[in-house]
Amino acid sequence: MVTYLRGVDLVFKAxxxxxxxxxxxxxxxxDGQTLSALEGRVPMTRFGVMKHLKxxxxxxxxxxxxxxxxxxxxxxxxxxxxxxxxWVSKYAEPWAxxxxxxxxxxxES
Amino acid sequence: MVTYLRGVDLVFKAxxxxxxxxxxxxxxxxDGQTLSALEGRVPMTRFGVMKHLKxxxxxxxxxxxxxxxxxxxxxxxxxxxxxxxxWVSKYAEPWAxxxxxxxxxxxES
DNA sequence: TTGACATGTGACCAAATGGTCACCTATCTT
DNA sequence: AAGATAGGTGACCATTTGGTCACATGTCAA
Numbered sequence: 001m002v003t004y005l006r007g008v009d010l011v012f013k014a015x016x017x018x019x020x021x022x023x024x025x026x027x028x029x030x031d032g033q034t035l036s037a038l039e040g041r042v043p044m045t046r047f048g049v050m051k052h053l054k055x056x057x058x059x060x061x062x063x064x065x066x067x068x069x070x071x072x073x074x075x076x077x078x079x080x081x082x083x084x085x086x087w088v089s090k091y092a093e094p095w096a097x098x099x100x101x102x103x104x105x106x107x108e109s
Numbered sequence: 110m111v112t113y114l115r116g117v118d119l120v121f122k123a124x125x126x127x128x129x130x131x132x133x134x135x136x137x138x139x140d141g142q143t144l145s146a147l148e149g150r151v152p153m154t155r156f157g158v159m160k161h162l163k164x165x166x167x168x169x170x171x172x173x174x175x176x177x178x179x180x181x182x183x184x185x186x187x188x189x190x191x192x193x194x195x196w197v198s199k200y201a202e203p204w205a206x207x208x209x210x211x212x213x214x215x216x217e218s
Numbered sequence: 219t220t221g222a223c224a225t226g227t228g229a230c231c232a233a234a235t236g237g238t239c240a241c242c243t244a245t246c247t248t
Numbered sequence: 249a250a251g252a253t254a255g256g257t258g259a260c261c262a263t264t265t266g267g268t269c270a271c272a273t274g275t276c277a278a
Contacts, residue, residue: 016125069245178275
């Protein structure tokens with residue numbers, strides 16, 4: 001439980017940076033990229049990218065595998081899914097429900 | 110469009126802090142609370158709470174109304190809904206789809 | 219109208235964050 | 249074996265962030 005709470009915090013903090021969201025986007029369009037490949041997608045040196053990838057990895061949003069001297073990065077959507085299910089949906093769904101109610105009321109008249 | 114992008118960033122950054130998520134939770138359970146009331150829900154002085162509420166308000170997650178000398182704070186779920194629709198669902202849904210596929214394959218055999 | 223109450227402002231500080239660099243190790247290629 | 253290639257570490261720095269406080273303004277109640 002504590003683990004889950006800490007996890008939520010790590011995920012939200014990881015998502016709070018535009019560069020890190022861009023990296024996730026890059027992995028979304030093409031999974032399994034190396035550090036060098038990702039470096040080209042973001043206006044920053046290799047070292048900055050490494051730090052961001054480390055944050056993403058510690059949040060569980062990215063998992064890696066080594067292939068020779070390369071390190072491949074893969075998107076892991078599970079944490080985002082958890083955030084969605086246990087947090088976002090709580091706030092997002094009542095709004096959808098309100099719209100549904102409104103629609104129903106409009107259709108009555 | 111630029112406005113939307115800046116907005117996404119503000120919302121993600123606002124959600125990246127545990128105290129601010131706690132404040133949203135407090136407003137979720139009871140909407141329209143004053144600063145003084147919210148101060149009691151979080152281990153921090155009034156000034157810290159004010160700063161956090163300002164961040165939430167600038168992200169559009171909280172809207173306010175003055176009543177005499179009091180300031181009432183209301184939860185606005187729309188930004189979270191937008192984050193969900195335009196960002197989270199992109200990552201969360203493929204996973205659900207994969208599960209659905211798996212379920213279908215299992216049911217075939 | 220005076221005092222208590224609710225909120226606001228700006229300065230200030232410590233810690234966290236985002237980014238770079240010099241240098242290092244490991245792996246591939248020829 | 250030697251150079252080139254891919255990645256890793258730790259120090260370092262500027263900026264942002266989270267939090268407090270002294271002080272100030274606006275509003276209510278007796």
